[in-house]
Amino acid sequence: MxxxxxxxxxxxxxxxxxxxxxxxxxxxxxxxxxxxxxxxxxxxxxxxxxxxxxxxxxxxxxxxxxxxxxxxxxxxxxxxxxxxxxxxxxxxxxxxxxxxxxxxxxxxxxxxMRPVVELGDYASMVKDFKKPTIKAKDVDARIKSIAESQAPLEDIKRNRKMKDGDTAVIDFKGSVDGEIFEGGTAENFELLLGSGQFIPGFEEQLVGVKRDEEVVVKVTFPQEYQSKALAGKEAEFKVKVNGIKVKGDVEINDELAKTILQGKEDATVEELQKQVKTQMENEELGKLYNDELKPALLESFVAEFQFDLPEFVVEQEIDMALNKSAQTMSEDEIKELRESEKKLNELRDTFREDAQKSVRATFIIDALAIEQDIKVEENEVMQTIYYEAMQTGQDPKAAYDQYKESGYLPAIQMSMVEDKVLSGLLNSKIKEA
Structure with a gap:
């Protein structure tokens, strides 16, 4: 041959x-x-x-x-x-x-072939930065908010007009085109006004209503409403206000600290303040990392480390960008691209630079992960998906299986590796303010 x-x-x-x-x-x-x-x-x-x-x-x-x-x-x-x-x-x-x-x-x-990435003195590219500081008044405001969430609801004695932040105790009966619909009725339902719990416009129409008053609330179900039979439909709700409740006062003391810091029988307000301050610092640090420092650091690596890229990987990245773009195109635009190879190639070229940067970043992170012996095992990916699913009220196993069947697990794993790599580099450069 x-x-x-x-x-x-x-x-x-x-x-x-x-x-x-x-x-x-x-x-x-x-x-x-x-x-x-x-x-x-x-x-x-x-x-x-x-x-x-x-x-x-x-x-x-x-x-x-x-x-x-x-x-x-x-x-x-x-x-x-x-x-x-x-x-x-x-x-x-x-x-x-x-x-x-x-x-x-x-x-x-x-x-x-897998590119060889010469990392050199990459650590010197990570700049020092100051750790976010949290003011005492902001800590006190957070503790007050937590205390208010722990406070019991109490009926108000004076029959005044309701406002945002009040909890309305209501009976309601909803209808569309004069017909009562399933799930549209309830008695003594507690609705926090301003929470956005109900259909847009419902809670706003209860502001200004008093106890024992009856009103008709008119709303339109969103087009993307979960029930297709109701999506986009106009509805009327006959609403009777049975009571108005507000949060009672809660004293910020050691007893509250013990309630919030479960398992610590000797908890004090001072300890609660320290814990809340640490939590708020971590929140601000996470926001700083995700919004500013990590994207900037990765961008600097992409600009610094130059190496040959596997063509087919770049083309795959362009394919994904093209498919995502096609989701927002009209049928005529898609038809035009199918019929004109020149226009299709011109459109593909508009994604090429970003695709090359994305692929370059992936190989850089991979090289840094190998250099620092950073790995993310499948059970870590599973735990992350399970935790996020529970936070949003989803079935954890169903969420994991869906990601797995869709082929998204490698991408999630790579994202977690990237987070560990960049966070580790940044953590070494924190300076106390």
Whole structure:
């Protein structure tokens, strides 16, 4: 076989070859003889089936297997010529030419290698920064908010007009086009005004209403409402206010600290203040990391570390950007792209620079993770998904299974690795304010 190998750069190579018909024929003979040992054909004992019958029985499948074996040989010899090991390869080889004629097959294959990222003194690129400070008055405000959330609801004695922050105790009956709908009635329901718990516009129309008053609330269900039968429909609710409740006063003392800091029988207000301050500092630090420092650090790495990128990975990233963009296009725009390869390629090129940056960032994070021996195991990914699902009231196992079936787990895992890598670098540069 005539094989020509070409290393385009450190991350991409092509292997071209001409496979003579004789090579494929020889492979067919070899594979047919192997099949002869195990083939089951009616009228012949196992292992005694003539090769000619095996060829007839397996036909085109034999030819495909013989061509595949020849192609594997081309790839193996080509990689050997290029001094590329299988461990260096990423993704599957891309066969971009496979032209068959009577006497030969002309093939061309693209292969991609994992880039070598020279990190150098990357730690020096991470700048010192001051840890966010939390004022005592902000800590006190947070504790007051926590205390108010712990306070019991109490009926107000004076019958005044309701306002945001009040809890209305109501009976209601909802109808659409004069028909009562399922789930639209309740008695003595406690609704916190201003919470956004009900359909937009409902709570606002109760502001200014007094106890024992009856009103008709008119609203329109959102188009994306969970019940398709009600989505976008206008509705009327007959509402009777049975009572008005407000949060009672809660004294901020050691007893409150013990209630909030569960399991600490000797908790004090001072300890509560320390805990709340630490929590608020971590919240501000997390916000600073996610909004500013981590994106800026990664951007500086992408600008600093230059290396060859595997073409097919960049093209995959462009594909994802293109598919996302297509979701906002009209049918006419999509049709125009399908009919014009030039316009499609022009659109793809608009995503190329961002795709290259994204791919470069991925390999940089990968190299830093290896350098620092940072890993995220599958059970960590599972725990993260479970925790977030519980926070939002979802079924944790169902959420995990959905991510797994959709193929999103590797992306989540990579995101967690990135967070660990960048957070670790930043943590080493914190200065107390």
């Amino acid at each position: 005539e094989i020509k190998s070409n290393k385009i750069d450190s991350a991409n190579a092509t292997i071209e070859a001409t496979i003579p018909k004789e090579v494929v024929d020889a492979n067919i003979e070899k594979i047919a003889k192997e099949l002869q040992k195990t083939a089951s054909v009616q009228g012949f004992r196992k292992g005694k089936v003539p090769v000619s019958i095996v060829k007839k029985q397996y036909g085109e499948k034999l030819v495909q297997d013989a061509e595949a074996e020849a192609l594997r040989e081309v790839l193996s010899k080509g990689l050997e010529d290029l001094s590329i090991s299988n461990e260096e390869l990423i993704g599957e080889p891309n066969i971009f030419k496979f032209d068959k004629s009577d006497d030969k097959i002309e093939v061309a294959v693209k292969v991609a």
